[in-house]
Amino acid sequence: MPTNLPPDYFEAEKRYREANTPAEKIVCLEEMLTIIPKHKGTDKLRADLRRRISKLKSAAQAKKGVGKRESVFRIEKEGAGQVAIAGPPNTGKSSLVAALTNASPEIADFPCTTWHPTSGMMPVDDIQIQLVDTPALNKEYVDPEFMDFLRRVDLLLLTVDLTAGTIQQLEDAVTLLKENRIIPKHVEPPADDRRAWFQIPFLVIAAKNDNEDTNAVYEIFRELTHNQWEMIPVSIHKNKNVDLLKHKIFEKLAIIRVYSKTPGKKADMTEPFVLKNGSTVADFAEKVHKDFVTKLKSARLWGSSAFEGQRVQRDHILNDGDVVELQV
Numbered sequence: 310m311p312t313n314l315p316p317d318y319f320e321a322e323k324r325y326r327e328a329n330t331p332a333e334k335i336v337c338l339e340e341m342l343t344i345i346p347k348h349k350g351t352d353k354l355r356a357d358l359r360r361r362i363s364k365l366k367s368a369a370q371a372k373k374g375v376g377k378r379e380s381v382f383r384i385e386k387e388g389a390g391q392v393a394i395a396g397p398p399n400t401g402k403s404s405l406v407a408a409l410t411n412a413s414p415e416i417a418d419f420p421c422t423t424w425h426p427t428s429g430m431m432p433v434d435d436i437q438i439q440l441v442d443t444p445a446l447n448k449e450y451v452d453p454e455f456m457d458f459l460r461r462v463d464l465l466l467l468t469v470d471l472t473a474g475t476i477q478q479l480e481d482a483v484t485l486l487k488e489n490r491i492i493p494k495h496v497e498p499p500a501d502d503r504r505a506w507f508q509i510p511f512l513v514i515a516a517k518n519d520n521e522d523t524n525a526v527y528e529i530f531r532e533l534t535h536n537q538w539e540m541i542p543v544s545i546h547k548n549k550n551v552d553l554l555k556h557k558i559f560e561k562l563a564i565i566r567v568y569s570k571t572p573g574k575k576a577d578m579t580e581p582f583v584l585k586n587g588s589t590v591a592d593f594a595e596k597v598h599k600d601f602v603t604k605l606k607s608a609r610l611w612g613s614s615a616f617e618g619q620r621v622q623r624d625h626i627l628n629d630g631d632v633v634e635l636q637v
């Protein structure tokens with residue numbers, strides 16, 4: 310350590326040692342660096358200070374990055390599709406996710422019980438679909454990360470309550486989503502607005518359809534909305550239409566299951582590959598292995614889109630349940 314350092318330097322160094330946060334430490338180190346006389350004898354010390362400053366700065370930067378990635382709404386997609394359950398407070402969103410998946414979000418008889426999303430997997434036949442319970446849509450506070458999450462889901466289940474102002478709930482929810490440029494797939498974005506719009510498949514859940522009274526409300530609700538919305542009346546408490554809902558979700562995801570068969574062996578009917586509707590043999594090959602799509606020589610198919618074991622071209626469009634044998 311060079312001996313010709315001014316007293317200010319040692320004061321700054323003392324503050325550095327006592328500093329609690331990286332930001333304070335950086336300030337003290339920078340101060341020390343400006344105080345220190347510039348000559349050969351201090352070269353090493355100045356290099357060391359610069360190294361310490363840059364180390365602290367990059368640690369702070371990395372932490373910032375992690376913070377961003379750790380938003381509760383950064384939910385990795387899992388299974389055959391990601392489905393958000395969204396809607397006004399107390400409409401039974403969490404109850405739905407708890408009944409259909411392995412997750413157990415909190416359920417309570419007061420609004421805004423849910424503050425964070427909870428994701429669970431719902432088995433439908435031989436596939437798993439991801440359902441995500443979300444906080445109530447609330448026009449007083451719109452979390453941009455929440456909206457960003459909804460813009461990326463494969464399907465949005467908009468839940469309204471048949472026992473409490475159903476029409477108003479639907480209107481408010483749709484307005485809030487539209488303000489955030491989230492609209493149903495069948496609706497065109499406003500022609501005069503050049504911002505990015507997000508057209509998402511919607512399915513309206515008319516929840517708490519426990520009895521004849523609520524069923525009558527449902528009929529009126531359907532009439533007043535002029536059959537504009539694809540909707541399904543559900544009761545979690547009475548287990549009404551729950552199975553139907555599961556299959557409706559599958560249908561709305563517009564996916565097919567395709568089973569793989571190795572030449573000379575039986576088909577693997579336990580783990581289907583999930584593809585978008587309209588996918589071809591080439592798309593399936595790519596999903597099985599990314600090299601297969603270029604190596605693919607021919608394919609045979611069993612299922613409703615061909616006769617048993619028929620040879621098909623790579624652009625042959627597949628159906629749900631098809632079994633494909635790839636020859637590479």
Ligand SMILES: Nc1nc2c(ncn2[C@@H]2O[C@H](COP(=O)(O)OP(=O)(O)OP(=O)(O)O)[C@@H](O)[C@H]2O)c(=O)[nH]1
Nearest residue numbers: 398399400401402403404417420421422423545546
């Ligand atoms: N009658 C009836 N009540 C239900 C049904 N499903 C849920 N509930 C009740 O509705 C209340 C709210 O349920 P939650 O699942 O917490 O509703 P939520 O939409 O998640 O509520 P927030 O997270 O507060 O927005 C609870 O008291 C549930 O027991 C149903 O099918 N019928």
Ligand SMILES: [Mg+2]
Nearest residue numbers: 402403422423
């Ligand atoms: Mg909830």
